[in-house]
Amino acid sequence: MMELFLDPDDPRPLAVQLYEQLRTAIAEGRLRPGDRLTPSRTVAADLRIARATVTEAYGRLSAEGYIEGHSGRGSLVSAVPQPARRRTVVAALQPTRRAGAIVPFAPRPGAASEFDCQPGHLDPALFPVADWRRCCLRTLDHALGQYDDPQGTPGLRAALANWVLRSRGVAATAEQTFVTSGAAHAVDLVARVLADPGATVAVEEPGYPPVVAILRSQGLRVAGVPVDEHGIVVEAIPANARLVYVTPSHQYPLGMVMSRRRRLELLRWAGRSGAAIVEDDYDSEFRHAARPLEPLQRLDRDGRVIYVGTFSKTLSPALRVGFLVTPVTLLPALRAVRQAVDWCPPPATQGALTEFITEGYLDRHLRRARRRYGERYRLLRSSLDQLLPAGYRRLPAEAGLHLTVSGPRDAADPDLTPILRRHGLRLTSLRRSYAFEPAATGMLIGFAGLPYQHVVPAVHALSSVLNS
Ligand SMILES: Cc1ncc(COP(=O)(O)O)c(C=O)c1O
Known part of the structure; x- marks a missing residue:
């Protein structure tokens, strides 16, 4: 079904206007083989034109093979493959070099x-569906009729501040x-709020x-x-860096x-x-x-650290919820930018998450997830240590949901991930984490999506490809 329009100032006959719109929609793939056209009687009534005008347009499409009549089901778009139209990119829609240079991190x-x-x-089996559903339903009792606070709801901010203080020793208040x-x-x-275009910012490599x-x-x-082995090499940070992005608890x-x-x-x-x-x-x-070390944010005496957390690992990456804890001086600019771009975080998700944290569901979920993922971590670690071929080494990691394996140093060899993929293993190449230096070979092996009983077979499959 597709909305059709008629232009009273268009000198072409009405049937031609209809025909052109439908033919273009079919050629451009907006109407797909098998889609049903709106019955001619309905189109005629909607557009206040004679039905014969619509049947004339449909008749021409049918004669040219774009549609077929099916008794009882009306006119359907034909399965005849249409030649793909080469699209010339209109100059106005040419992405900038900056935008065009972005390589998507995750493939589709x-x-x-x-x-x-x-x-x-x-x-996905660990996501606490019943508890989350309960929290969502309770939230729906609250009004959702207006834009909300760009900084997040006060309830969620208070819950988050309390939780990061408790779980990671971050000195946070709801206000921050x-x-x-x-x-x-x-x-x-x-x-966006701290660095003007052209300013230098520093990141870890890889x-x-x-x-x-x-x-x-x-x-x-x-x-x-x-x-x-201690983290970012401080003396190598450019003196003019305005901002430094680091992952101190578990270098990525x-x-x-x-x-x-x-x-x-x-x-x-x-x-x-x-x-x-x-x-x-x-x-x-x-x-x-190991016991966690004091966050940079807690060691900071003069208010220059912005602490960032996320629920992508603790609960689900599909929720799209994270947070930052910042010195209050940055708040007016952050609030203004957020409001300009998309106004506020979604209140319904925030409401559910507030309940989820304050009612103790998050702690309960994390106890269970830590147990399950901890078992997989230990099994993956020992399997890699036993089965990795010479030249490959598991890097030490005491936190998180992936282990990294480094490959032979001298390798200018092809990326192994497509080959591993053909053998049923989906993982990320370590090369992808290098934006500047010649990349080291190796791979990141996530274990949170890998059921316990698959860990050993996966490492066997990996080592047999690496050995071949
Ligand atoms: C270093 C690092 N930061 C952040 C994230 C999570 O990002 P987000 O909260 O945007 O999903 C990940 C996810 O894998 C990560 O590896």
Whole structure:
């Protein structure tokens, strides 16, 4: 079904106007084979024209093979493949070089793999459906008739502040907490308010590619700074960096924890050079061994650290909820930018999440998820240690939902992920995390979407491909 229009100023006969609209819609794929055309009687009544005018247009489409009459079902678009029209990109719609340079981080969802080791995927069976549904239903009792606070609802901000204080020792108040659509969105907002196009910002190399894409899309100069076993190498940060983005609790993708000494060194450097720091604490709720270190945000004495958290690992990446905790001085600009772009986070999701946290469902869910993911983590770790071929090494990681394997150093070899994919293994190449340096070989193996009983077979499949 498709809305048809007639232009009273168009000198062409009405039947020709109808014919042209339908033919173009079929040729451009807006009407697809098997779609039913609106009955001619209805079109005639809607447009207040004679039915014969509509049947004339339909007759021409039928004679040219675009549609076929089916008794009792009206006219259907034919299955005859239409030649794909070459589309010339109108200059007005040519994306800018900046936008065109962004490579999508995640491919479009493809066919399911036998072993889903994609970092970022969670076990859908662990999502607490019944509890979440209850929280959503309770929320629907509240009014949803207006725009809401760009910073997030006061109820959710209070719940988040209390929770991060309790779970990660972040010194947060509801006033300082700002709800976002995930961690990457938080980085986007902070960069928008702190760095003008052309300014230099620093990220870890290797690092999290979506953040590099966000910063570049804003016209910022992104500098990649190497990491060692203690975290970002502070002396390699460009002196003019306005903002430094780091993942201290669990470096993405290599997995090390930034040492306390390095944290203090980074803060001292930022103090001297007048830079702000974004601390992305994306997955430290899943800590499998060592005690957490004090967040940068807590060590910061002069208010230059913005702490970022997300529910993409703790609950679901599909919820699109994250948050930041910021010195209050940044709030007016953040609120103004958020309101200008999309006004506010969705109140219904916020209401459900507030209930979910305050009623204790989140703690309960996390206890269960930590247990399950912890079992998979330990099994994956030991299986990799036993089965990886020579030249491959599992990197130490004590938090999070993926393990990283480094490959042979000298490899200029082709990327193995498509080959692994053909063998039923879906994972992410370590190369993708390098935006500046020649990439090291290796892979990120997510275990949250991989059922426990699949862990060992997946590692067998991996090592047999790597051995071949
Ligand atoms: C380093 C890092 N930051 C943030 C995120 C989560 O991003 P978001 O909250 O935008 O889904 C991920 C997800 O894998 C990540 O690896």
